[in-house]
Amino acid sequence: MGKVRCELCPKYCEIDEGQSGDCRIRVNLDGKLVATTYGRPSAIHIDPIEKKPLNHFYPASRILSIATAGCNLHCSHCQNWQISQQDGTEVNKRYKASPEQIVKTAIKYNCPSIAYTYSDPVIFYEYVYDTSVIGHEKKLKNVLVTAGYMNPEPLKEIAPYIDAANVDLKGFTNEFYQKNCGATLKPVLDTLVLMKELGIWVEVTNLIIPTKNDDMATIRKMCKWIYDHLGADTPLHFSKFHPMYRVRNIPSTPVKTLENAQKEALNVGLHYAYVGNLFGHKGESTRCPTDGTLLIKRIGYKIIENNIKSGKCPTCSTKISGRWEV
Numbered sequence: 001m002g003k004v005r006c007e008l009c010p011k012y013c014e015i016d017e018g019q020s021g022d023c024r025i026r027v028n029l030d031g032k033l034v035a036t037t038y039g040r041p042s043a044i045h046i047d048p049i050e051k052k053p054l055n056h057f058y059p060a061s062r063i064l065s066i067a068t069a070g071c072n073l074h075c076s077h078c079q080n081w082q083i084s085q086q087d088g089t090e091v092n093k094r095y096k097a098s099p100e101q102i103v104k105t106a107i108k109y110n111c112p113s114i115a116y117t118y119s120d121p122v123i124f125y126e127y128v129y130d131t132s133v134i135g136h137e138k139k140l141k142n143v144l145v146t147a148g149y150m151n152p153e154p155l156k157e158i159a160p161y162i163d164a165a166n167v168d169l170k171g172f173t174n175e176f177y178q179k180n181c182g183a184t185l186k187p188v189l190d191t192l193v194l195m196k197e198l199g200i201w202v203e204v205t206n207l208i209i210p211t212k213n214d215d216m217a218t219i220r221k222m223c224k225w226i227y228d229h230l231g232a233d234t235p236l237h238f239s240k241f242h243p244m245y246r247v248r249n250i251p252s253t254p255v256k257t258l259e260n261a262q263k264e265a266l267n268v269g270l271h272y273a274y275v276g277n278l279f280g281h282k283g284e285s286t287r288c289p290t291d292g293t294l295l296i297k298r299i300g301y302k303i304i305e306n307n308i309k310s311g312k313c314p315t316c317s318t319k320i321s322g323r324w325e326v
Ligand SMILES: [Zn+2]
Pocket: 288, 289, 290, 291, 292, 293, 313, 314, 315, 316, 317, 318
């Protein structure tokens, strides 16, 4: 029996009979490429959409979130490593749920959207695809929470069914990706640009890890790239790192670092920059880029007030980019 080649991500794994790709869950079974976690999520949760994080996509709505074991990246600082850095053995396929059942569950629990999240949806692509198609038939929205390390063809194929994405831009040097994530930077940037072109609502997250990717000059470059290639209206979330997995010797991100990064983003011209995992910080809230009116006040994942009226600032009528009414 020959090898099979997986074409979902830029790793292009050549997989021998009975073996898996780098993600641990896509295997060669009798010469066929099979995702062993199809219909077998390892996590199903209802989250506030702010947890994805998405701040400009139906705020205060609930989102049914599913994940399977495995990941095509291997970040030493992974914040979901119990799910992502597992293979598809029985113990990591906790539940059985067909795409139809996932959609029914979302409707039953009043979730207008489904998120494919925690690990990377790229590796459970077929499950995401089938669920998204049925979800759209039932008027649900589909959200990818991803590192964006995927090839353009599968993204183009699934894009008609995907409404929004939060892409984790993990750093802004290739060296960071190679050293810490087992990946490279360019395909992620290509994914971001392509998602925008395909009409997907995109928000970007950057987890700042002290000493690893907290260089302000590099952060400024990243902000400038987002401004130039994705546009000023692209929300950017700077997220606080917690020591985890193989990176336990580095302390949490100082508040000051997150505040400085947020300032850099605003200085570069981005309209919406946020701090994340900083409960109760004023940088969690949305302000009008024109006159500074407080538009959405957040504390953690909770919306305290939402003053946006028909997608506009109530004071100056500036259009606020995002998807506001379900
Ligand atoms: Zn305004």
